[in-house]
Amino acid sequence: MKGYIQVYTGNGKGKTTAALGLALRAAGADKSVYFAQFVKGKPYSELSILTAHITGITLKQYGRGCFIVNKPTEEDIRAAQNGLKDVAGIIERGEYDLVVLDEACIALFYHLFTIEALLDILHRKPESVELVITGRYAPQALIDAADLVTEMKEIKHYYTLGVEAREGIEY
Amino acid sequence: MKGYIQVYTGNGKGKTTAALGLALRAAGADKSVYFAQFVKGKPYSELSILTAHITGITLKQYGRGCFIVNKPTEEDIRAAQNGLKDVAGIIERGEYDLVVLDEACIALFYHLFTIEALLDILHRKPESVELVITGRYAPQALIDAADLVTEMKEIKHYYTLGVEAREGIEY
Structure with a gap:
């Protein structure tokens, strides 16, 4: 089956949850999933259940989840760049049917890695791999390279109601 | 915890998958989930894995999934109205922490039930219940009633590439 490049961006709620739903759907069809999460580092509820109950989904976090209000540190940059190197190999070797790069657009926005490095991975993607990239502020070059x-x-948004x-x- | 009303609408991909991700996330935090799917009736991959591997998520389909290109039949209308009656009770009794009404906007669009009937359910929602409603063509009255x-x-979209x-x- 031919794989495509999907991007979920914008300022609304539902980007990571859509990627999660896709991971669940793919696993339900016996596909293998690599879910790479950039920037975020704290234990999200959905991730604990993914790894605990569902076979076929591998999860890896490449962030510390705490710089967003401040400036990224050397450590944040290193974590993201190591993550990008990891997923580059995983994608190029075609090890998984579906690879999710959650919050990769945020990593780009904070200059944790370059758009050129990400596009290079996209260009080397084997035809069979489906790639899902999420996060606010997707740059135009990524939109141009994507299929969906x-x-x-x-x-x-209920932020305005003071919901935490x-x-x-x-x- | 106070619950809110979330709506995911629009013509893009990711509405049902976002609701699925939310269901997974809630289950991961030990919340109970009722996932009602209107209109759709065929066995989606994500649903088989939801019911097979994850406790705390109850799924019910209230549709036959086949009228979209044609006109809904009496049977389609009956299925949707029975579904709405089911979920009205479930929501009003506060039996589940999160209730998803997947494709309820499509059901509205095809006049399978009325916006007044849906708004009535929203108004009777106990404060604790989180409600998620998905589907294209959310009417303005529903948007007004929602918190997010x-x-x-x-x-x-890769439809233009001829992807099935x-x-x-x-x-």
């Missing part, structure tokens, strides 16, 4: 792009657009992030809903 | 609305906007729906990716 969905913008999650915030129409209304809740376990099991937001993380 | 994300529009999945198609920026680019693939098991484990699109369904």
